[in-house]
Amino acid sequence: QVQLQESGPGLLKASQTLSLTCAVSGGSIISGRYSWGWIRQPRGKALEWIGHIYGSDNAFSNPSLETRVTILVDRLKNDFSLKLYTVTAADTAVYFCARVSGGPYNGHFDSWGQGHEVIVSS
Amino acid sequence: QSVLTQPPSVSGAPGQRVTISCTGSSSNIGAGYGVHWYQQVPGTAPRLLIYDNTNRPSGVPDRFSGSKSGTSATLAITGLQAEDEADYYCQSFDGSLSVEIFGGGTKLTVL
Numbered sequence: 475q476v477q478l479q480e481s482g483p484g485l486l487k488a489s490q491t492l493s494l495t496c497a498v499s500g501g502s503i504i505s506g507r508y509s510w511g512w513i514r515q516p517r518g519k520a521l522e523w524i525g526h527i528y529g530s531d532n533a534f535s536n537p538s539l540e541t542r543v544t545i546l547v548d549r550l551k552n553d554f555s556l557k558l559y560t561v562t563a564a565d566t567a568v569y570f571c572a573r574v575s576g577g578p579y580n581g582h583f584d585s586w587g588q589g590h591e592v593i594v595s596s
Numbered sequence: 597q598s599v600l601t602q603p604p605s606v607s608g609a610p611g612q613r614v615t616i617s618c619t620g621s622s623s624n625i626g627a628g629y630g631v632h633w634y635q636q637v638p639g640t641a642p643r644l645l646i647y648d649n650t651n652r653p654s655g656v657p658d659r660f661s662g663s664k665s666g667t668s669a670t671l672a673i674t675g676l677q678a679e680d681e682a683d684y685y686c687q688s689f690d691g692s693l694s695v696e697i698f699g700g701g702t703k704l705t706v707l
Contacts (some may be wrong), residue, residue: 520598521634521642521685523696536695570641576648580689580696582632586641586654 476501478571488596492558496571496587503552505575509574509581510554512545515568515589522567528578539540539585561594568592599624600621600686600699607705608676616671616702618638618686624697628666629689633662636683636701645684646671681706 482494496510501508511526525535527545535543544557559564568591572583601619620629625631631649634642644653646662649669661672669688671678682684686699 521698578627582647
């Protein structure tokens with residue numbers, strides 16, 4: 475049973491870079507069967523797809539965030555990361571990492587981390 | 597405003613059947629992309645309920661079922677239980693926008 479766990483800072487100031495890591499246990503991140511993704515959810519609002527990565531270097535992201543997002547895989551640590559540049563208060567949300575099956579396009583998120591709240595102050 | 601439209605809320609009494617709709621367009625659901633459904637109890641991570649329109653992951657009760665027709669999809673829950681009270685989200689892919697999309701979510705209240 476794969477497990478995912480997000481980690482990173484919980485409080486940022488506007489214009490800083492958000493860096494989150496998702497540790498994967500119970501399975502290899504480079505198995506080739508899955509993609510690995512990030513989704514966020516502002517408090518009381520709907521889920522929003524940020525992006526995901528398949529293989530080790532094929533990443534694609536939400537066009538609304540694309541210029542500010544980098545998603546990378548670390549094979550040695552069996553984890554993957556999200557960087558979101560130049561954050562604003564609008565980036566305040568709970569950030570989830572998830573495993574993607576059936577992808578890379580139109581896949582479904584079949585395992586999720588517990589979520590990590592990020593607050594951006596101005 | 598979400599590309600996939602869901603009713604904000606639905607409700608039902610224990611034992612009843614409820615349905616939640618997810619309406620898209622010709623560039624997503626209508627283009628043949630699969631619809632997936634998630635259940636989220638507030639304060640927790642979403643849980644996959646249905647994938648590729650009709651398939652249930654192992655461990656999901658058969659009270660939950662999914663269907664798709666044209667530009668819409670539906671999640672049905674039969675034999676409603678108190679533990680089903682949660683938010684439900686549909687997800688698909690939009691080929692015109694090249695983006696994974698979620699519905700706005702539906703809050704299910706068990707009366």
